[in-house]
Amino acid sequence: MTTNLLRLSITTLAFAFASFASVSAADSDNPKDALESTIHELLDVLHADNGSLSFTDKREQIVSILDESFSFDVIIQRALGRNWAKLDSDQKRQVTLLITDLVLKTYTRELQNGPRPTLSFSEPEALSKSKIEIDSKVKVNGSDVNLTYRLANIKDRGWQVYDVLVENVSMVSNYRKQFDEHFQKKTAQDLIELLRNKLNKVHS
Amino acid sequence: MxxxxxxxxxxxxxxxxxxxxxxxxxxxxxxxxxxxxxxxxDDETSNETIADPFEDINRAIFGFNNAVYKNVFQPFTRQYVRIVPKEPRKGLSNFFDNLGYPIRLTGNVLQFKFGRASQETGRFLVNTTAGLAGFMDAAKEFENLNPPKEDIGQALGVWGVKHGFYIVLPFAGPTSLRDFVGRLGGRVVDPIPEPWSQLDESEDRLDLQIVDTVNDLPEIIDLYNSITDSAIDPYIAVRDGYTQLRAGKVKE
The missing domain is CATH 1.20.5 (Single alpha-helices involved in coiled-coils or other helix-helix interfaces)
Incomplete structure (x- = not known):
């Protein structure tokens, strides 16, 4: 009885310290390192074949890499804001896919065609208990571009990017204003048509 | 027990x-x-808006500028990059950046940022001497000689002057009434003022201004294409981009 109780206590303590250690490990699993690794992986894929493969060929790979650190559903729903409710479930699915492709296609085209940029990331700054901001500098062709990533500690997902600021310009806010303008005069179906046409144009 | x-x-x-x-x-x-x-x-910078009472005229000029950028500037830029190697282009860019010192100095002084004003002066002196008349950015090696760039429109913003309204200038693109006034102020101190004001005074200055603009195009044109190609409404995307960018500068 005594031995059992002692063993139980030791086991419980061991478990407790193991849990504590795993929590500490999760904390030390710096969101900056995770984000940096995602962006480097993306650049590896974009520059792997000297630009001989198209975006369509690499789409699945690009999306699966970015999914590690970016929550596109959150980004797009935040960008649509109150207009999200004007879309039915099928339109929500289509708009999410089309915008993701359009943005990835246009911006990866620029990254893929130019020389590989050098990156530097600053330490995260807390915005609130569950949100942080990571500044980074992208050096390409001798010019510096400031990119800021905003991340939230999302339940069951961990630290995920929910907005990107280019030279202090919030992409989510920029798209929000465009969607607001669109929905003043046009419909969700018009938006889907517009996105399809734009995507075809970028593909050509 | x-x-x-x-x-x-x-x-x-x-x-x-x-x-x-x-x-x-x-x-x-x-x-x-x-x-x-x-x-x-809650994000003041992202939510900054601008009045646009002349939207129809602005959209027409935006459409004209867009056609000029895509059909004239872009093909020209491709040739320019092919003919002029990267290093001379960078050197020219540094040269014109160095000449912008009086505007940045005035922007700093008007905001009472005397520390940054002295950093700008140090940067100008180092680049003009060790940087061979500004063609090399020798000051970039010194952390204290790379202050954020300030201008007069930004100083007016810090004083509490609002944008007024949005303006799209032919060729030059977006600005606001406040920033346009700031540009006019900049002409007083700029060694290479706006070309249209100097046509009668010096054709050399016009030539320099054109070289400055052309030389910067390769850096701008790709980003411009990405912004407009990925936008739902390119006019609103650029207008909001300009507004957020300037709000960020004023907040600095």
Whole structure:
């Protein structure tokens, strides 16, 4: 009885310290390192074949890499804001896919065609208990571009990017204003048509 | 037996402590909450808006500029990059950047940022001498000689002057009434003022201004294409981009 109780206590303590250690490990699993690794992986894929493969060929790979650190559903729903409710479930699915492709296609085209940029990331700054901001500098062709990533500690997902600021310009806010303008005069179906046409144009 | 109870009690205390540490370390947010919380409204810079009473005229000029950028500037830029190697282009860019010192100095002084004004002066002196008349950015090696770039429109913003309204200038693109006035102020101190004001005075200055503009195009044109190609409404994307960018500068 005594031995059992002692063993139980030791086991419980061991478990407790193991849990504590795993929590500490999760904390030390710096969101900056995770984000940096995602962006480097993306650049590896974009520059792997000297630009001989198209975006369509690499789409699945690009999306699966970015999914590690970016929550596109959150980004797009935040960008649509109150207009999200004007879309039915099928339109929500289509708009999410089309915008993701359009943005990835246009911006990866620029990254893929130019020389590989050098990156530097600053330490995260807390915005609130569950949100942080990571500044980074992208050096390409001798010019510096400031990119800021905003991340939230999302339940069951961990630290995920929910907005990107280019030279202090919030992409989510920029798209929000465009969607607001669109929905003043046009419909969700018009938006889907517009996105399809734009995507075809970028593909050509 | 009592000692065993003590061990068990100690274990329970440690478990409670670990649980509390875990809770503190895991400040999660639900994805659904993140989508619904409209905290964009708390972000002053992102939410900055601008009056656009002349939107129809501005959209027409934006359309004209867009056609010029895509059909004239872009093909020209491709040839320019092919003919002029990267290093001379960078050198020219540094040269014109160095000439912008009086505008940046005035922007700093008008905001009472005397520390940054002296950094700008140091940068100008280093680049003009060690940087061979500004063609090399020798000052970039010194952390204290790379202050953020300030201008007069920004200084007016810091004084509390609002944008007024949005203006799209032919060829030059977006500005606001406030920033346009700032540009006019900049002409007083700029060694290479706006070309249209100097046509009668010096054709050399016009030539320099054109070289400055052309030389910067390769850096701008790709980004411009990405912004407009990925936009739902390119006019609104550029207008908001300009407004947020300037709000960020004023906030600095």
């Amino acid at each position: 009592i000692s065993h109870i003590r061990v068990a009690a100690a274990t329970a205390s440690i478990l409670a402590l670990v649980a509390s540490v875990s809770l503190q370390a895991q400040d999660f947010i639900d994805a659904d909450d993140l989508m619904e919380i409209d905290d964009l409204l």
